Amino acid sequence: MAGSVWAKLHQSYGVSALKRVRWRNYFPVRPSLQASSGTQSFFAGGTTIEKVHGNTSGLKSGQLKQLSNLYRRRLAPGTLTSPELARNLSELSHELRREVSVLIDRRGRVLSVSVADAKGTELPPVRVGETRLAGFHLLHTHPKGGALSKGDLSTLFLNRLDAVAAIEVRPDGLPGNVHFAHLTPPGTTGEEEDWRVYPPQSAYTVEDFDLGAQVSALEEEIARSRRLREARKDRERALLVQIDSGAFDAEERLEELTELAHTAGAEVVYKELVFRRHLKPGTLVGAGKLEELTSRAYHLDADLLVFGQELSPAQAREIEEATGLKVLDRTQLILDIFALHAQGVESRLQVELAQLRYMKPRLLGQGTRLSRIGASGGSAAGGAIGTRGPGETKLEMDRRRINDRIAFLEKQLTEVAVRREERRKSRARNDVPVISIVGYTNAGKSTLLNAFTHAAEEPRKVLAENKLFATLRPTSRQGFIDGVGPVVFTDTVGFIRDLPTDLQRAFRSTLEEIGDADVLLHVVDVATPGADTRHGAVERILRDLGIQELPSVVALNKADAADREVIERERDRLGGVAVSAAQNTGLDDLKVALHEALRPYVEVPALNLPGLPAD
Numbered sequence: 001m002a003g004s005v006w007a008k009l010h011q012s013y014g015v016s017a018l019k020r021v022r023w024r025n026y027f028p029v030r031p032s033l034q035a036s037s038g039t040q041s042f043f044a045g046g047t048t049i050e051k052v053h054g055n056t057s058g059l060k061s062g063q064l065k066q067l068s069n070l071y072r073r074r075l076a077p078g079t080l081t082s083p084e085l086a087r088n089l090s091e092l093s094h095e096l097r098r099e100v101s102v103l104i105d106r107r108g109r110v111l112s113v114s115v116a117d118a119k120g121t122e123l124p125p126v127r128v129g130e131t132r133l134a135g136f137h138l139l140h141t142h143p144k145g146g147a148l149s150k151g152d153l154s155t156l157f158l159n160r161l162d163a164v165a166a167i168e169v170r171p172d173g174l175p176g177n178v179h180f181a182h183l184t185p186p187g188t189t190g191e192e193e194d195w196r197v198y199p200p201q202s203a204y205t206v207e208d209f210d211l212g213a214q215v216s217a218l219e220e221e222i223a224r225s226r227r228l229r230e231a232r233k234d235r236e237r238a239l240l241v242q243i244d245s246g247a248f249d250a251e252e253r254l255e256e257l258t259e260l261a262h263t264a265g266a267e268v269v270y271k272e273l274v275f276r277r278h279l280k281p282g283t284l285v286g287a288g289k290l291e292e293l294t295s296r297a298y299h300l301d302a303d304l305l306v307f308g309q310e311l312s313p314a315q316a317r318e319i320e321e322a323t324g325l326k327v328l329d330r331t332q333l334i335l336d337i338f339a340l341h342a343q344g345v346e347s348r349l350q351v352e353l354a355q356l357r358y359m360k361p362r363l364l365g366q367g368t369r370l371s372r373i374g375a376s377g378g379s380a381a382g383g384a385i386g387t388r389g390p391g392e393t394k395l396e397m398d399r400r401r402i403n404d405r406i407a408f409l410e411k412q413l414t415e416v417a418v419r420r421e422e423r424r425k426s427r428a429r430n431d432v433p434v435i436s437i438v439g440y441t442n443a444g445k446s447t448l449l450n451a452f453t454h455a456a457e458e459p460r461k462v463l464a465e466n467k468l469f470a471t472l473r474p475t476s477r478q479g480f481i482d483g484v485g486p487v488v489f490t491d492t493v494g495f496i497r498d499l500p501t502d503l504q505r506a507f508r509s510t511l512e513e514i515g516d517a518d519v520l521l522h523v524v525d526v527a528t529p530g531a532d533t534r535h536g537a538v539e540r541i542l543r544d545l546g547i548q549e550l551p552s553v554v555a556l557n558k559a560d561a562a563d564r565e566v567i568e569r570e571r572d573r574l575g576g577v578a579v580s581a582a583q584n585t586g587l588d589d590l591k592v593a594l595h596e597a598l599r600p601y602v603e604v605p606a607l608n609l610p611g612l613p614a615d
């Protein structure tokens with residue numbers, strides 16, 4: 001950023017001398033930006049006295065008039081204060097023994113007068129998601145002296161004020177030093193400071209500080225990084241939060257959430273495991289943590305906040321309001337990935353149905369939220385994360401039409417299921433043993449199918465890639481196993497722990513088809529930590545589907561990338577054969593294991609006769 005207006009200004013103001021404050025260390029509590037507790041507006045001597053906000057109780061009418069007169073003040077555009085205004089505020093504050101504050105716009109006009117500290121000052125609502133600053137600064141008094149308080153800086157940050165300034169009131173009522181700060185540009189410094197606090201200046205010299213130039217430099221910087229990002233067609237930048245309530249797999253879940261976010265096309269710029277024994281009903285993590293995340297998002301130029309657990313509609317709304325960020329939960333992320341990957345009539349219908357069912361309660365009672373989400377930045381994959389749909393739904397649909405659409409999709413899916421049933425019957429007649437490849441998403445199921453069926457070349461090759469839920473549509477390929485003969489391998493949609501119920505429902509028929517197999521081939525990725533947790537999650541889903549009784553063979557896949565001890569350990573725990581689908585190793589042993597498992601189902605009369613060639 002050397003050479004930017006911002007950098008130049010900072011050189012000229014001696015940035016090294018400036019105190020840098022880190023938000024994180026600064027704020028244990030959320031300051032409330034309460035509305036004024038009392039507002040005074042009345043008629044005196046033929047002229048309307050303009051509103052004085054805040055706690056005006058007990059003030060005499062003359063004092064109110066003096067406060068009201070502050071509205072007539074004009075400053076030179078782009079200045080923090082004039083010596084006259086500083087003196088005026090200081091003397092009033094001294095007399096009233098209260099803090100007095102004014103909001104001043106960029107043209108130097110007084111927008112609002114309050115008898116309150118920075119926190120209590122009535123401010124226009126935060127303009128969520130905008131790239132510019134508020135367009136006004138807050139000037140107020142500190143009757144007891146002292147530098148900018150935590151509340152002052154919090155108000156600056158949360159309201160994206162142009163600046164905040166505090167005039168110390170001396171014991172004689174005259175203005176002393178003026179303390180002031182403004183925000184720092186996001187995402188450019190690599191540091192985490194949220195604001196820059198300047199060395200105090202006397203009320204008589206602070207007029208020379210060119211606030212106008214600072215503000216336009218800052219806004220230019222904000223706009224520049226935004227433009228850069230848009231020009232690069234960057235992925236949506238996301239913060240990830242996984243709540244750790246003491247579950248043993250919290251870290252694995254955060255890793256998985258990262259993979260999900262990548263697969264959905266997000267760039268993960270920050271992730272955090274937040275330990276909370278008890279969750280707050282509205283915000284889950286509490287207002288203080290949300291502020292911290294807001295601050296981080298500002299500096300990392302992120303606008304997407306993803307939670308690793310399902311959020312209720314009310315929680316999502318509350319968190320969104322508190323942070324101004326687009327908020328998604330894990331379920332939405334998974335739905336979104338399914339939407340991106342859905343191919344073929346049935347999976348498109350299934351995904352759309354799941355999305356609609358999930359979104360329906362979330363659409364109720366929220367007019368603006370969805371349209372705003374839809375509008376906030378696109379991703380290279382077309383449409384913003386969390387709003388993509390495979391069918392005609394772009395999730396901006398009129399909510400009255402949702403029920404109709406759900407009914408329509410359900411009917412379509414029933415028809416597809418009938419056709420599928422017919423296919424199933426014809427396959428059953430074939431009498432060829434069927435091996436269903438099941439397993440956690442990204443375990444290497446499709447790669448294994450390709451390896452088994454020698455389908456390295458297009459068009460027989462099945463898509464296998466380092467993305468979660470690359471496969472959504474069951475695919476069958478013919479293979480061959482020594483001693484058994486031709487078999488059918490079926491690759492299907494991957495499993496995930498806590499599979500969202502809407503998806504589980506929508507994909508039920510696809511998943512149930514797994515039950516038609518003679519043997520399950522359960523592929524476990526042993527190269528990624530947590531193999532047995534994922535194995536357990538898959539077993540649980542199989543139980544839910546009522547197909548846990550099928551004979552099964554475990555393939556400990558990605559052995560090429562796993563530690564030998566890990567492979568041994570998992571073999572002890574789960575049994576099975578270590579293989580590498582990618583490098584074609586261990587596949588013969590795996591076939592032998594499959595042969596064993598198929599033995600009761602397949603007539604293999606000549607198998608043990610000596611002298612026969614091994615196929």
Ligand SMILES: Nc1nc2c(ncn2[C@@H]2O[C@H](COP(=O)(O)OP(=O)(O)OP(=O)(O)O)[C@@H](O)[C@H]2O)c(=O)[nH]1
Pocket residue numbers: 439440441442443444445446447448463464465466467468469470471472492493494495557558559560561579580581582583
């Ligand atoms: N190192 C290594 N990587 C593998 C192996 N098998 C598969 N992979 C990689 O793992 C990733 C996922 O493979 P897929 O075959 O798409 O996994 P899947 O289980 O079909 O995944 P979904 O369809 O998304 O549920 C890909 O990047 C593969 O290249 C292996 O034996 N060793």
Ligand SMILES: [Mg+2]
Pocket residue numbers: 445446447463464470471491492
């Ligand atoms: Mg696959």
